[in-house]
Amino acid sequence: MGHRAAIVGAGHSRFGVLPEGPRALLRTALDGAAASVDHGLDRARIGRGYLATLGFGGWQLGNSSALLAEELGVPGLATLRVENACASGGFALQEAVRAVASGAVDLVAVAGLEKMTDVSAARRRYWLGVSGDTEWERQAGLTFAGVYGLIASEYLAAHPEAAEALAAVAVKNHANGALNPNAHFRKPITREQARASPRVADPLGLYDCCPVSDGAAALLIASPEHARSFTDTPVYIDGVGAASDYLALQERPDRRGFAASRRAAAVAFQEAGVAPTEVGLAEVHDCFTIAELLALEDLGLCGRGEAAKLTLSGATERSGACPVNPDGGLKSKGHPIGASGVSQAYEVFLQLRGAAGPRQVRSARSAVTHNVGGAGATAAVAVYTAG
Amino acid sequence: MGHRAAIVGAGHSRFGVLPEGPRALLRTALDGAAASVDHGLDRARIGRGYLATLGFGGWQLGNSSALLAEELGVPGLATLRVENACASGGFALQEAVRAVASGAVDLVAVAGLEKMTDVSAARRRYWLGVSGDTEWERQAGLTFAGVYGLIASEYLAAHPEAAEALAAVAVKNHANGALNPNAHFRKPITREQARASPRVADPLGLYDCCPVSDGAAALLIASPEHARSFTDTPVYIDGVGAASDYLALQERPDRRGFAASRRAAAVAFQEAGVAPTEVGLAEVHDCFTIAELLALEDLGLCGRGEAAKLTLSGATERSGACPVNPDGGLKSKGHPIGASGVSQAYEVFLQLRGAAGPRQVRSARSAVTHNVGGAGATAAVAVYTAG
Numbered sequence: 001m002g003h004r005a006a007i008v009g010a011g012h013s014r015f016g017v018l019p020e021g022p023r024a025l026l027r028t029a030l031d032g033a034a035a036s037v038d039h040g041l042d043r044a045r046i047g048r049g050y051l052a053t054l055g056f057g058g059w060q061l062g063n064s065s066a067l068l069a070e071e072l073g074v075p076g077l078a079t080l081r082v083e084n085a086c087a088s089g090g091f092a093l094q095e096a097v098r099a100v101a102s103g104a105v106d107l108v109a110v111a112g113l114e115k116m117t118d119v120s121a122a123r124r125r126y127w128l129g130v131s132g133d134t135e136w137e138r139q140a141g142l143t144f145a146g147v148y149g150l151i152a153s154e155y156l157a158a159h160p161e162a163a164e165a166l167a168a169v170a171v172k173n174h175a176n177g178a179l180n181p182n183a184h185f186r187k188p189i190t191r192e193q194a195r196a197s198p199r200v201a202d203p204l205g206l207y208d209c210c211p212v213s214d215g216a217a218a219l220l221i222a223s224p225e226h227a228r229s230f231t232d233t234p235v236y237i238d239g240v241g242a243a244s245d246y247l248a249l250q251e252r253p254d255r256r257g258f259a260a261s262r263r264a265a266a267v268a269f270q271e272a273g274v275a276p277t278e279v280g281l282a283e284v285h286d287c288f289t290i291a292e293l294l295a296l297e298d299l300g301l302c303g304r305g306e307a308a309k310l311t312l313s314g315a316t317e318r319s320g321a322c323p324v325n326p327d328g329g330l331k332s333k334g335h336p337i338g339a340s341g342v343s344q345a346y347e348v349f350l351q352l353r354g355a356a357g358p359r360q361v362r363s364a365r366s367a368v369t370h371n372v373g374g375a376g377a378t379a380a381v382a383v384y385t386a387g
Numbered sequence: 388m389g390h391r392a393a394i395v396g397a398g399h400s401r402f403g404v405l406p407e408g409p410r411a412l413l414r415t416a417l418d419g420a421a422a423s424v425d426h427g428l429d430r431a432r433i434g435r436g437y438l439a440t441l442g443f444g445g446w447q448l449g450n451s452s453a454l455l456a457e458e459l460g461v462p463g464l465a466t467l468r469v470e471n472a473c474a475s476g477g478f479a480l481q482e483a484v485r486a487v488a489s490g491a492v493d494l495v496a497v498a499g500l501e502k503m504t505d506v507s508a509a510r511r512r513y514w515l516g517v518s519g520d521t522e523w524e525r526q527a528g529l530t531f532a533g534v535y536g537l538i539a540s541e542y543l544a545a546h547p548e549a550a551e552a553l554a555a556v557a558v559k560n561h562a563n564g565a566l567n568p569n570a571h572f573r574k575p576i577t578r579e580q581a582r583a584s585p586r587v588a589d590p591l592g593l594y595d596c597c598p599v600s601d602g603a604a605a606l607l608i609a610s611p612e613h614a615r616s617f618t619d620t621p622v623y624i625d626g627v628g629a630a631s632d633y634l635a636l637q638e639r640p641d642r643r644g645f646a647a648s649r650r651a652a653a654v655a656f657q658e659a660g661v662a663p664t665e666v667g668l669a670e671v672h673d674c675f676t677i678a679e680l681l682a683l684e685d686l687g688l689c690g691r692g693e694a695a696k697l698t699l700s701g702a703t704e705r706s707g708a709c710p711v712n713p714d715g716g717l718k719s720k721g722h723p724i725g726a727s728g729v730s731q732a733y734e735v736f737l738q739l740r741g742a743a744g745p746r747q748v749r750s751a752r753s754a755v756t757h758n759v760g761g762a763g764a765t766a767a768v769a770v771y772t773a774g
Binding site for chain 2: 048
């Protein structure tokens with residue numbers, strides 16, 4: 001169906017509990033993206049910049065996008081902040097795609113950033129909570145682990161065999177993260193460790209939950225016509241889709257999946273002219289292990305209720321037919337909120353160019369990224385092909 | 388140079404200290420926009436929604452765009468939040484223009500919203516402060532009134548005659564606001580009152596400052612090809628431009644104007660193929676009276692240093708050659724942060740269709756809107772023509 005836009009550069013900071021402040025993290029990711037452009041980058045060619053961040057902790061709550069121009073070294077650049085909680089990065093990417101597709105600009109910078117670890121635990125709960133439903137969930141004391149625990153309970157009641165698959169997701173993503181030099185956790189675990197981990201929000205244990213991480217990631221997005229002036233091997237974005245849902249779980253008729261993910265995926269795959277089962281690589285939003293199972297079904301990588309079977313078959317491992325989260329996913333790589341959706345596209349950029357080093361998957365020519373805001377209130381999906 | 392997009396509907400809540408909560412304000416603006424569509428609106432045609440808000444007070448800090456789908460009555464709609472402080476609305480409008488220009492969607496909803504008056508004065512200072520520079524200004528105790536007071540001092544030192552123009556701006560905008568049923572202040576004032584008002588941040592007095600307001604505004608933006616299926620009299624958006632600047636005043640070589648406004652205006656006017664002096668109506672970001680003077684110069688409506696002369700000539704009054712802020716501006720209409728940029732386009736929609744009632748200006752066929760984030764760290768400009 002044709003290319004909408006192309007990734008021509010990508011950069012990434014470490015993810016984890018880091019000493020660097022938000023500006024330094026942003027600069028690391030942006031400089032990395034600039035340095036990755038094969039034919040060199042004249043930064044003055046960048047026509048617009050998107051910053052994806054929740055502004056966690058309030059280091060600069062409003063107008064923070066202006067810092068993007070400063071750290072990119074392009075004074076005066078048109079910049080704006082896009083925020084959809086944990087899906088901020090995925091939505092910023094879509095705005096960049098539309099900006100180049102509109103013909104208004106030829107090259108756009110997208111950066112995702114979060115500095116989460118320099119606030120107290122109480123303040124951290126607040127900042128995370130305000131991205132869930134305020135009225136019915138946060139003010140009643142429900143945390144995100146609690147929300148996903150409720151979802152997992154309902155899913156396991158229908159599919160008891162999925163309990164083992166949750167452990168398998170944790171083991172797979174920790175194994176992948178161990179090979180990713182930017183990952184927060186680089187420690188393989190066993191299924192026994194996963195199963196025996198302390199409960200956080202039943203049935204979810206510690207190894208079912210992503211960590212609280214600092215980090216940044218950045219992309220350079222060009223129009224398809226200009227892509228090859230930057231690199232001989234762009235990664236094309238062929239379709240994007242997005243959707244929303246009720247913030248509060250109680251409003252939704254179906255809690256064993258995310259309607260927003262399904263709708264976003266349908267739009268993205270249709271725009272790309274690709275079937276979900278054709279993609280050779282998926283980066284999905286595994287903030288909790290249960291979320292990876294939901295994602296496999298919502299994206300159409302398998303049928304409803306079949307995610308446990310697919311996972312336990314090994315198909316989603318790095319050596320499988322459709323590797324899922326070869327970078328370790330949010331679970332092991334870490335989840336600096338605004339950065340996560342951008343980081344997923346970074347991984348696709350490396351993998352489809354065969355540049356992912358020890359964690360490289362075999363021969364993927366297409367990929368999908370899936371980024372969720374909150375517990376499914378917003379979702380952004382993008383479909384890619386190698387250039 | 389051709390139309391980029393078209394406004395086919397617009398709605399507005401009252402601005403002021405209001406009893407309604409954020410959801411009710413949003414719904415009022417969205418329902419108003421839907422009802423204003425001449426040929427009727429099938430809301431299912433809306434393909435994307437942008438919410439402009441600082442999320443002031445934290446009523447729903449993250450993922451708030453999901454509420455837009457709910458209040459619009461389009462479940463599952465792709466929605467995202469755009470935030471650039473006081474320029475959030477102007478930037479959201481630009482994203483909507485790019486989305487329809489890209490061909491991805493035919494009809495987009497843009498809403499701006501702020502609920503500012505249900506928090507304490509201390510918390511309000513924090514929420515406003517975090518949109519200015521955090522490191523050098525807020526943490527040193529400088530408020531926005533202080534920042535604009537510094538700018539006004541520097542401007543008046545170079546142009547002492549502008550002191551009288553500041554009072555003239557206040558008088559003009561209060562007179563205009565008195566005719567606007569949605570305005571926060573509907574009380575005409577005299578130059579003597581303006582001059583004698585208590586000092587807030589020298590040389591700025593009370594009547595130089597916009598109020599703290601609740602409110603919402605909404606637009607329906609269609610592709611030019613589809614505009615006439617909604618109305619026989621669309622208002623076209625022919626050019627948009629945006630830019631950023633250093634957050635902190637101390638980093639900028641020139642503080643007698645905003646480089647971001649100048650750059651954004653140059654891009655927007657060039658894209659539209661219109662000269663600044665050709666437009667018959669301007670909505671500019673007059674959060675303080677001095678800001679209106681800077682805007683006249685930065686947009687090119689007059690030369691550098693000539694804003695006082697232009698203002699004192701009466702040219703910017705409702706009956707003048709180029710009326711400025713006929714709705715009362717931020718100064719008198721009010722400034723609910725995320726809503727202000729959207730409200731400017733609402734006014735242009737009414738005025739260019741001859742539907743502004745008692746405050747209607749004479750025979751304007753083109754217009755410009757100018758929305759500033761913080762004290763000039765971001766700026767968005769758009770140029771319009773009547774259909």
